[in-house]
Amino acid sequence: MKLVIPRDVLESCLLGATNTFPSEFLGLLAGFYQKEEAVVEKLYLAPLSQSNEDSVWFDSLNVPISAGVVGTFHSHPNATARPSAQDLRLFSRYGRGHLIAAGPPFTARQTAAFDAHGRRIELVVL
Numbered sequence: 001m002k003l004v005i006p007r008d009v010l011e012s013c014l015l016g017a018t019n020t021f022p023s024e025f026l027g028l029l030a031g032f033y034q035k036e037e038a039v040v041e042k043l044y045l046a047p048l049s050q051s052n053e054d055s056v057w058f059d060s061l062n063v064p065i066s067a068g069v070v071g072t073f074h075s076h077p078n079a080t081a082r083p084s085a086q087d088l089r090l091f092s093r094y095g096r097g098h099l100i101a102a103g104p105p106f107t108a109r110q111t112a113a114f115d116a117h118g119r120r121i122e123l124v125v126l
């Protein structure tokens with residue numbers, strides 16, 4: 001499994017993380033699957049999301065089925081890019097490729113990709 005993302009989409013995610021700091025930022029990654037790759041085309045802000053320093057929530061009922069969600073992006077302010085137990089529940093529900101950015105600063109180098117089980121996968125930035 002690999003997560004493939006255009007640089008401008010990743011930069012939008014990282015900008016969201018920076019602007020939301022010190023709270024967490026959560027977005028949905030939409031795109032398609034191609035063999036063992038989750039190919040991201042765009043970032044959706046999670047509908048009705050709320051956040052504080054510890055966690056983020058969103059209402060899954062507001063995510064359109066047609067959105068083509070292949071994964072999630074969220075930030076870990078002042079933490080490492082390691083999925084929490086709560087993250088693993090999120091990952092298992094929303095696609096097969098997930099990103100966590102640890103920061104600040106939130107950069108591509110501080111961003112790690114995971115599969116739906118929280119295992120590290122390759123991140124390809126186009």
Ligand SMILES: [Zn+2]
Nearest residue numbers: 076083084087
């Ligand atoms: Zn997390």
